[in-house]
Amino acid sequence: MSNRENGRWFRKGLRDGIPIAMGYFAVAFTLGITAKSMGLTALQSAVMSFTMLASAGEFAAITVIGADSGLIVMIVTTIVVNLRYLLMSTALSQKIDSRTGLLHRLLLSYAVTDEIFGVAVSVDGKLNPFYNYGMATVASPGWTLGTALGVIAGTILPTQVSNAMGVALYGMFLAVIIPPARKERAIAVVVIVSMLVSWLFSVLPGIQNISSGTRIILLTILIAGAAAWLRPVDENGELGGNER
Protein backbone atom coordinates (compact mmCIF):
# COMPACT_ATOMS: atom_id res chain seq x y z
CA MET A 1 0.00 0.00 0.00
CA SER A 2 1.97 3.01 -1.25
CA ASN A 3 0.82 6.49 -0.30
CA ARG A 4 0.00 7.23 -3.93
CA GLU A 5 -2.15 4.11 -4.22
CA ASN A 6 -3.88 4.97 -0.94
CA GLY A 7 -4.65 8.47 -2.17
CA ARG A 8 -5.99 7.18 -5.44
CA TRP A 9 -8.30 4.71 -3.67
CA PHE A 10 -9.40 7.35 -1.18
CA ARG A 11 -10.43 9.72 -3.99
CA LYS A 12 -12.21 6.90 -5.82
CA GLY A 13 -14.00 6.16 -2.54
CA LEU A 14 -15.11 9.79 -2.20
CA ARG A 15 -16.55 9.64 -5.73
CA ASP A 16 -18.34 6.32 -5.31
CA GLY A 17 -19.55 7.49 -1.90
CA ILE A 18 -21.74 10.19 -3.46
CA PRO A 19 -24.63 7.95 -4.60
CA ILE A 20 -24.39 6.15 -1.26
CA ALA A 21 -24.63 9.47 0.61
CA MET A 22 -27.62 10.54 -1.51
CA GLY A 23 -29.49 7.35 -0.87
CA TYR A 24 -28.57 7.50 2.81
CA PHE A 25 -29.79 11.07 3.05
CA ALA A 26 -33.25 10.13 1.79
CA VAL A 27 -33.56 7.04 4.00
CA ALA A 28 -32.08 8.86 7.03
CA PHE A 29 -34.66 11.60 6.60
CA THR A 30 -37.50 9.12 7.16
CA LEU A 31 -35.50 7.57 10.02
CA GLY A 32 -35.30 11.02 11.62
CA ILE A 33 -39.07 11.42 11.44
CA THR A 34 -39.50 8.08 13.25
CA ALA A 35 -36.81 8.98 15.81
CA LYS A 36 -38.62 12.21 16.65
CA SER A 37 -41.89 10.35 17.18
CA MET A 38 -40.12 8.13 19.74
CA GLY A 39 -38.85 11.15 21.68
CA LEU A 40 -35.27 11.48 20.41
CA THR A 41 -33.80 14.95 19.90
CA ALA A 42 -32.00 15.98 16.70
CA LEU A 43 -28.63 15.71 18.50
CA GLN A 44 -29.39 12.25 19.91
CA SER A 45 -30.54 11.07 16.48
CA ALA A 46 -27.41 12.46 14.83
CA VAL A 47 -25.16 10.75 17.40
CA MET A 48 -27.07 7.49 16.92
CA SER A 49 -26.70 7.65 13.13
CA PHE A 50 -23.03 8.61 13.26
CA THR A 51 -22.12 5.84 15.72
CA MET A 52 -24.35 3.05 14.35
CA LEU A 53 -24.41 3.77 10.61
CA ALA A 54 -27.21 1.25 10.05
CA SER A 55 -30.74 1.55 8.70
CA ALA A 56 -32.72 -1.43 9.98
CA GLY A 57 -30.45 -1.52 13.04
CA GLU A 58 -31.37 2.04 13.99
CA PHE A 59 -35.08 1.56 13.29
CA ALA A 60 -34.93 -1.40 15.67
CA ALA A 61 -33.01 0.60 18.29
CA ILE A 62 -35.56 3.42 18.14
CA THR A 63 -38.35 0.89 18.60
CA VAL A 64 -36.65 -0.54 21.70
CA ILE A 65 -36.20 2.98 23.13
CA GLY A 66 -39.81 3.87 22.34
CA ALA A 67 -41.05 0.82 24.24
CA ASP A 68 -38.39 1.25 27.00
CA SER A 69 -37.72 -2.50 26.77
CA GLY A 70 -34.43 -2.56 28.66
CA LEU A 71 -30.76 -2.97 27.82
CA ILE A 72 -30.82 -6.76 27.39
CA VAL A 73 -33.51 -6.44 24.74
CA MET A 74 -31.48 -3.67 23.11
CA ILE A 75 -28.39 -5.89 22.93
CA VAL A 76 -30.23 -8.97 21.62
CA THR A 77 -32.26 -6.98 19.07
CA THR A 78 -29.17 -5.16 17.82
CA ILE A 79 -27.30 -8.45 17.36
CA VAL A 80 -30.17 -10.20 15.57
CA VAL A 81 -31.13 -7.32 13.28
CA ASN A 82 -27.50 -6.69 12.31
CA LEU A 83 -26.32 -10.27 12.10
CA ARG A 84 -25.72 -9.90 8.35
CA TYR A 85 -22.83 -7.55 9.16
CA LEU A 86 -21.11 -10.52 10.79
CA LEU A 87 -21.19 -12.28 7.40
CA MET A 88 -20.17 -9.15 5.51
CA SER A 89 -17.32 -8.44 7.90
CA THR A 90 -16.14 -12.05 7.47
CA ALA A 91 -16.22 -11.67 3.68
CA LEU A 92 -14.34 -8.36 3.92
CA SER A 93 -11.70 -9.95 6.18
CA GLN A 94 -10.90 -12.18 3.20
CA LYS A 95 -10.95 -9.31 0.71
CA ILE A 96 -8.21 -7.31 2.46
CA ASP A 97 -4.54 -8.29 2.57
CA SER A 98 -4.16 -10.85 5.38
CA ARG A 99 -1.24 -8.78 6.75
CA THR A 100 -3.49 -5.75 7.31
CA GLY A 101 -2.85 -4.37 10.83
CA LEU A 102 -5.24 -4.05 13.76
CA LEU A 103 -5.78 -0.30 13.38
CA HIS A 104 -6.98 -0.66 9.79
CA ARG A 105 -9.21 -3.57 10.82
CA LEU A 106 -10.77 -1.51 13.63
CA LEU A 107 -11.32 1.45 11.30
CA LEU A 108 -12.77 -0.73 8.53
CA SER A 109 -15.22 -2.24 11.02
CA TYR A 110 -16.89 1.14 11.60
CA ALA A 111 -18.31 1.38 8.10
CA VAL A 112 -19.38 -2.18 7.30
CA THR A 113 -22.75 -1.24 5.82
CA ASP A 114 -24.78 -2.98 3.11
CA GLU A 115 -23.84 -0.35 0.55
CA ILE A 116 -20.17 0.22 1.37
CA PHE A 117 -19.67 -3.53 1.67
CA GLY A 118 -21.40 -4.18 -1.64
CA VAL A 119 -19.20 -1.70 -3.46
CA ALA A 120 -15.95 -2.62 -1.68
CA VAL A 121 -16.32 -6.34 -2.22
CA SER A 122 -16.79 -5.87 -5.97
CA VAL A 123 -13.33 -4.37 -6.66
CA ASP A 124 -10.88 -6.54 -8.59
CA GLY A 125 -8.25 -8.24 -6.44
CA LYS A 126 -7.45 -7.20 -2.88
CA LEU A 127 -9.28 -4.33 -1.21
CA ASN A 128 -7.35 -1.20 -0.19
CA PRO A 129 -8.89 0.03 3.14
CA PHE A 130 -8.60 3.64 1.93
CA TYR A 131 -11.34 2.94 -0.62
CA ASN A 132 -13.72 2.27 2.29
CA TYR A 133 -12.44 5.31 4.20
CA GLY A 134 -13.22 7.48 1.17
CA MET A 135 -16.75 6.12 0.88
CA ALA A 136 -17.36 6.45 4.64
CA THR A 137 -16.08 10.06 4.61
CA VAL A 138 -18.92 11.02 2.26
CA ALA A 139 -21.60 8.52 3.26
CA SER A 140 -21.46 8.88 7.06
CA PRO A 141 -22.11 12.67 7.08
CA GLY A 142 -24.92 12.13 4.56
CA TRP A 143 -26.53 9.59 6.87
CA THR A 144 -25.96 11.67 10.03
CA LEU A 145 -27.17 14.98 8.56
CA GLY A 146 -30.16 13.29 6.92
CA THR A 147 -31.27 11.89 10.28
CA ALA A 148 -30.89 15.22 12.10
CA LEU A 149 -32.76 17.09 9.36
CA GLY A 150 -35.51 14.49 9.40
CA VAL A 151 -36.04 15.27 13.11
CA ILE A 152 -35.93 19.04 12.58
CA ALA A 153 -37.92 19.37 9.37
CA GLY A 154 -39.55 16.10 8.38
CA THR A 155 -41.67 17.64 5.67
CA ILE A 156 -39.20 20.01 3.98
CA LEU A 157 -38.59 17.94 0.81
CA PRO A 158 -41.23 17.83 -1.93
CA THR A 159 -42.78 14.35 -2.03
CA GLN A 160 -41.69 13.77 -5.62
CA VAL A 161 -38.06 14.45 -4.75
CA SER A 162 -37.98 12.22 -1.68
CA ASN A 163 -39.81 9.50 -3.62
CA ALA A 164 -37.26 9.71 -6.41
CA MET A 165 -34.35 9.63 -3.95
CA GLY A 166 -35.84 6.49 -2.45
CA VAL A 167 -34.53 4.33 -5.31
CA ALA A 168 -30.95 5.68 -5.26
CA LEU A 169 -29.63 2.95 -2.97
CA TYR A 170 -31.32 0.21 -4.96
CA GLY A 171 -30.00 1.62 -8.23
CA MET A 172 -26.56 1.36 -6.73
CA PHE A 173 -27.11 -2.23 -5.65
CA LEU A 174 -28.15 -3.06 -9.20
CA ALA A 175 -24.97 -1.45 -10.54
CA VAL A 176 -22.97 -3.69 -8.19
CA ILE A 177 -24.66 -7.03 -8.96
CA ILE A 178 -25.71 -6.80 -12.62
CA PRO A 179 -22.37 -6.24 -14.42
CA PRO A 180 -20.76 -9.37 -12.83
CA ALA A 181 -24.00 -11.28 -13.53
CA ARG A 182 -23.60 -10.36 -17.17
CA LYS A 183 -20.13 -11.92 -17.23
CA GLU A 184 -20.76 -15.02 -15.07
CA ARG A 185 -23.81 -17.17 -15.62
CA ALA A 186 -23.60 -18.63 -12.09
CA ILE A 187 -23.87 -15.12 -10.62
CA ALA A 188 -26.80 -14.28 -12.92
CA VAL A 189 -28.65 -17.39 -11.73
CA VAL A 190 -27.86 -16.55 -8.09
CA VAL A 191 -29.16 -12.98 -8.52
CA ILE A 192 -32.39 -14.04 -10.24
CA VAL A 193 -33.09 -16.86 -7.78
CA SER A 194 -32.37 -14.53 -4.85
CA MET A 195 -34.83 -11.92 -6.09
CA LEU A 196 -37.52 -14.51 -6.83
CA VAL A 197 -37.23 -16.24 -3.46
CA SER A 198 -37.06 -12.88 -1.68
CA TRP A 199 -40.27 -11.87 -3.42
CA LEU A 200 -41.90 -15.21 -2.45
CA PHE A 201 -40.86 -14.61 1.17
CA SER A 202 -42.62 -11.24 1.07
CA VAL A 203 -45.96 -12.59 -0.17
CA LEU A 204 -46.37 -16.13 1.19
CA PRO A 205 -48.69 -16.28 4.22
CA GLY A 206 -46.83 -16.83 7.48
CA ILE A 207 -43.39 -16.49 5.94
CA GLN A 208 -44.07 -12.86 5.08
CA ASN A 209 -44.07 -12.03 8.81
CA ILE A 210 -40.34 -12.77 9.01
CA SER A 211 -38.53 -9.46 9.51
CA SER A 212 -36.45 -8.20 6.60
CA GLY A 213 -33.20 -8.47 8.58
CA THR A 214 -33.88 -12.14 9.32
CA ARG A 215 -34.96 -12.77 5.73
CA ILE A 216 -31.66 -11.38 4.44
CA ILE A 217 -29.58 -13.62 6.71
CA LEU A 218 -31.70 -16.71 6.07
CA LEU A 219 -31.67 -16.37 2.27
CA THR A 220 -28.00 -15.41 2.18
CA ILE A 221 -27.04 -18.58 4.05
CA LEU A 222 -29.38 -20.81 2.02
CA ILE A 223 -28.75 -19.46 -1.48
CA ALA A 224 -25.02 -18.65 -1.16
CA GLY A 225 -24.61 -22.08 0.49
CA ALA A 226 -26.41 -23.85 -2.36
CA ALA A 227 -24.42 -21.90 -4.97
CA ALA A 228 -21.13 -22.71 -3.21
CA TRP A 229 -22.07 -26.38 -3.21
CA LEU A 230 -23.20 -26.46 -6.86
CA ARG A 231 -20.63 -24.09 -8.37
CA PRO A 232 -17.55 -23.80 -6.10
CA VAL A 233 -14.85 -21.27 -6.97
CA ASP A 234 -11.26 -22.42 -7.66
CA GLU A 235 -8.23 -21.62 -5.49
CA ASN A 236 -7.90 -18.17 -7.11
CA GLY A 237 -11.43 -17.35 -6.03
CA GLU A 238 -12.70 -17.42 -9.62
CA LEU A 239 -15.37 -19.48 -11.28
CA GLY A 240 -13.81 -22.02 -13.63
CA GLY A 241 -15.38 -23.18 -16.86
CA ASN A 242 -17.07 -19.91 -17.78
CA GLU A 243 -15.14 -17.48 -19.97
CA ARG A 244 -14.94 -14.05 -18.37
Added chain:
Amino acid sequence: MKISIPVYLLVAALTIYAVRALPMTLIRREIKNPFLRSFLYYVPYVTLAVMTFPSILGATGSLATAAVGFAVGVVLAFFDGNLFRVAIGACVAVYIAELFL
Protein backbone atom coordinates in the same frame (compact mmCIF):
# COMPACT_ATOMS: atom_id res chain seq x y z
CA MET B 1 -36.37 2.80 36.64
CA LYS B 2 -36.50 4.38 33.21
CA ILE B 3 -33.29 3.98 31.23
CA SER B 4 -32.11 7.22 29.66
CA ILE B 5 -31.87 7.54 25.89
CA PRO B 6 -28.08 8.19 25.86
CA VAL B 7 -27.50 4.92 27.74
CA TYR B 8 -29.65 3.02 25.24
CA LEU B 9 -27.76 4.61 22.34
CA LEU B 10 -24.35 3.81 23.85
CA VAL B 11 -25.29 0.16 24.34
CA ALA B 12 -26.68 -0.12 20.80
CA ALA B 13 -23.59 1.51 19.27
CA LEU B 14 -21.17 -0.75 21.18
CA THR B 15 -23.17 -3.87 20.28
CA ILE B 16 -23.31 -3.13 16.56
CA TYR B 17 -19.60 -2.26 16.52
CA ALA B 18 -18.79 -5.60 18.16
CA VAL B 19 -20.82 -7.45 15.50
CA ARG B 20 -18.78 -5.73 12.79
CA ALA B 21 -15.35 -5.77 14.41
CA LEU B 22 -15.19 -9.33 15.75
CA PRO B 23 -14.82 -11.16 12.39
CA MET B 24 -12.62 -8.41 10.96
CA THR B 25 -10.13 -8.52 13.85
CA LEU B 26 -10.29 -12.23 14.74
CA ILE B 27 -10.09 -13.76 11.25
CA ARG B 28 -6.51 -12.83 10.43
CA ARG B 29 -5.72 -15.58 7.97
CA GLU B 30 -6.98 -16.44 4.55
CA ILE B 31 -9.75 -19.01 4.75
CA LYS B 32 -8.56 -22.11 2.85
CA ASN B 33 -11.71 -24.21 2.99
CA PRO B 34 -13.09 -24.35 -0.60
CA PHE B 35 -16.73 -24.41 0.49
CA LEU B 36 -16.36 -21.43 2.81
CA ARG B 37 -14.43 -19.50 0.16
CA SER B 38 -17.14 -20.20 -2.40
CA PHE B 39 -19.86 -19.32 0.10
CA LEU B 40 -18.26 -15.95 0.86
CA TYR B 41 -17.83 -15.34 -2.89
CA TYR B 42 -21.61 -15.54 -3.41
CA VAL B 43 -22.66 -13.72 -0.20
CA PRO B 44 -22.67 -10.15 -1.60
CA TYR B 45 -24.71 -11.04 -4.68
CA VAL B 46 -27.40 -12.83 -2.69
CA THR B 47 -27.49 -10.19 0.04
CA LEU B 48 -27.78 -7.25 -2.34
CA ALA B 49 -30.32 -9.01 -4.59
CA VAL B 50 -32.50 -9.92 -1.59
CA MET B 51 -32.26 -6.38 -0.23
CA THR B 52 -33.16 -4.86 -3.60
CA PHE B 53 -36.13 -6.99 -4.53
CA PRO B 54 -38.97 -6.62 -3.77
CA SER B 55 -38.13 -3.71 -1.38
CA ILE B 56 -37.45 -1.36 -4.32
CA LEU B 57 -41.11 -1.69 -5.35
CA GLY B 58 -42.14 0.07 -2.14
CA ALA B 59 -39.41 2.72 -2.19
CA THR B 60 -41.41 5.45 -3.94
CA GLY B 61 -44.94 6.79 -3.81
CA SER B 62 -46.43 4.10 -6.02
CA LEU B 63 -45.75 0.62 -7.37
CA ALA B 64 -45.81 1.91 -10.97
CA THR B 65 -43.12 4.57 -10.55
CA ALA B 66 -40.99 2.19 -8.46
CA ALA B 67 -41.26 -0.42 -11.22
CA VAL B 68 -40.05 2.20 -13.72
CA GLY B 69 -37.08 2.96 -11.44
CA PHE B 70 -36.28 -0.76 -11.13
CA ALA B 71 -36.48 -1.37 -14.89
CA VAL B 72 -34.37 1.66 -15.75
CA GLY B 73 -31.85 0.69 -13.04
CA VAL B 74 -31.51 -2.85 -14.43
CA VAL B 75 -31.05 -1.65 -18.02
CA LEU B 76 -28.54 1.07 -17.06
CA ALA B 77 -26.58 -1.35 -14.86
CA PHE B 78 -26.51 -3.87 -17.68
CA PHE B 79 -25.00 -1.45 -20.19
CA ASP B 80 -23.11 0.96 -17.94
CA GLY B 81 -22.28 -0.27 -14.44
CA ASN B 82 -21.13 3.10 -13.07
CA LEU B 83 -22.63 3.36 -9.56
CA PHE B 84 -23.36 7.05 -9.64
CA ARG B 85 -24.89 7.11 -13.13
CA VAL B 86 -27.11 4.10 -12.46
CA ALA B 87 -28.32 5.49 -9.12
CA ILE B 88 -29.02 8.96 -10.53
CA GLY B 89 -30.58 7.50 -13.70
CA ALA B 90 -33.03 5.44 -11.63
CA CYS B 91 -33.91 8.52 -9.51
CA VAL B 92 -34.49 10.70 -12.57
CA ALA B 93 -36.65 7.98 -14.13
CA VAL B 94 -38.80 7.84 -10.98
CA TYR B 95 -39.04 11.63 -10.84
CA ILE B 96 -40.23 11.82 -14.44
CA ALA B 97 -42.62 8.89 -13.90
CA GLU B 98 -44.08 10.69 -10.84
CA LEU B 99 -45.07 13.56 -13.13
CA PHE B 100 -47.13 11.29 -15.35
CA LEU B 101 -48.30 8.31 -13.28
